[in-house]
Amino acid sequence: MTGLGDQDLEVRSNSAYGVGALIESATIDASPYFGDVLKAVYPLIKIADNTNNARDNAAGCVARLILENADAVPLADVIPVWISALPISKDHLEDIPVYDAVCHLLETRRKDIEAFIPALKPVLEQALADPASLISSESRQYLSTL
Numbered sequence: 001m002t003g004l005g006d007q008d009l010e011v012r013s014n015s016a017y018g019v020g021a022l023i024e025s026a027t028i029d030a031s032p033y034f035g036d037v038l039k040a041v042y043p044l045i046k047i048a049d050n051t052n053n054a055r056d057n058a059a060g061c062v063a064r065l066i067l068e069n070a071d072a073v074p075l076a077d078v079i080p081v082w083i084s085a086l087p088i089s090k091d092h093l094e095d096i097p098v099y100d101a102v103c104h105l106l107e108t109r110r111k112d113i114e115a116f117i118p119a120l121k122p123v124l125e126q127a128l129a130d131p132a133s134l135i136s137s138e139s140r141q142y143l144s145t146l
Contacts, residue, residue, distance in 0.1 A: 001036065001037070019040075038078060053090050067101050075112040
């Protein structure tokens, strides 16, 4: 978590990836830390220039939180900010958790994401059309039906 506040953007970017990966593989409930994580990655999501993949790694971190425990994420506040960081532009390894999280929300929390579908559709269309995207085949198939 300390790295998310570092002055060096590369350290913050790598920390966003690392924190997300840690939460994804944790054997304990990490949801009590989600609020702190979200506050720490917010500045990275708002970066205009995706230098060092900072925005992509922050979006992937948020996706991992959603996949781990969507109930512990304030979705009404997080979803519009998260969508603003999409589609993934450089670090396409983040496509997998990001679009799996979108599918997860559409399948299990549709009421929470319904209002954002108009903003999400062009993002999804762009991601699905990008040959560099690494969207899982299950997510690609599901998202193609929207």
